[in-house]
Amino acid sequence: MNEFDQTINDLLLDIFDKILVTEEKALRRGNFSDISVAEMHALESIGPYDRRTMSETAAMLGVTTGTLTVAIDRLVRKGYVERHRDPNDRRVVRVALTRKGKLAFRMHNKFHKLLVDRLVGPLDPSGREILLKTLHQIDLIVKEQYERYVLSDGTEDEP
């Protein structure tokens, strides 16, 4: 790898690590220190306004419904999520955020908004356009690798 490529590689890994660690630390220091980043992402998948089925939520997170059930059990115990029977089909269970869950969701969203504002704020329109294009390109490449390695061996992330 030449020096330029090495710098790109180091930056990508550093950004990835730091975002995860910062997210985790922001949660730990805040009012919702009893949930992990992965659990917060489960809250994000359910969303503040919807009652989603387990399979919809599992699909959004890229996990099986069995794995999600364990995560949802934990979030129900901690008071962030509640289960509801679908009034139109009693066999279907839907999950929704409680008031505490909605609060956690919005505070976490604010964290992301501040991060993006800091990143995008100083850029002029053409800088924003270049950033957006570059990030789309990175996302596409990472997605290809994800599908190649993760989806092919059937493993999944823990929510």
Added chain:
Amino acid sequence: MTATRMELVFSEVAETVATIAGVPMDQIVGETELIRDLNLDSLAMYEIVIDLEEAFDLRISDSDLDKIRTVNDAVHYILAASPAE
């Protein structure tokens, strides 16, 4: 828009704000500034937002929330977002 509906919305907003801020309801007037006068932090602001969303069956985005400074701002936002049936 009738005065009665505005009064009802004001009363609900004032009660919600007073409860979250932990102050008597008679301290809340239309010009009360949520952050400056009541010292509310972002968590408390979101508590108000979530309770008002529930009470009036509406959605308040973060960018709309940035524009809500006073109790009256919240009342007018709700009146515009959820017109009387």
